[in-house]
Amino acid sequence: MRRVLQGKHATGALARRAERPHAHGMFVVDEATAAAIRTALQQGGELSAVVELRRHFPLITDNVEARRCVRTIAEWKPLPAAKPRRQRRAKPRDE
Numbered sequence: 001m002r003r004v005l006q007g008k009h010a011t012g013a014l015a016r017r018a019e020r021p022h023a024h025g026m027f028v029v030d031e032a033t034a035a036a037i038r039t040a041l042q043q044g045g046e047l048s049a050v051v052e053l054r055r056h057f058p059l060i061t062d063n064v065e066a067r068r069c070v071r072t073i074a075e076w077k078p079l080p081a082a083k084p085r086r087q088r089r090a091k092p093r094d095e
């Protein structure tokens with residue numbers, strides 16, 4: 001089956017896939033890394049925190065982007081502990 005992309009709309013049965021993945025610029029920061037970045041920010045300032053961020057994520061090379069990431073991570077608050085889920089009791093079957 002042939003697919004043709006014309007402007008914003010695709011013709012044919014299936015739409016064309018995007019050229020790049022949706023989550024191209026995303027990354028995950030665990031709590032230990034976030035704590036290290038916060039500590040560097042508190043003890044040595046923003047430049048130290050950027051250096052710490054780049055130590056963990058060497059592909060972040062843009063200074064403006066690195067500073068924005070550091071500020072975002074510094075603002076995070078730890079999540080509250082998850083509450084245990086209640087177990088439902090199974091109803092007895094009538095036989």
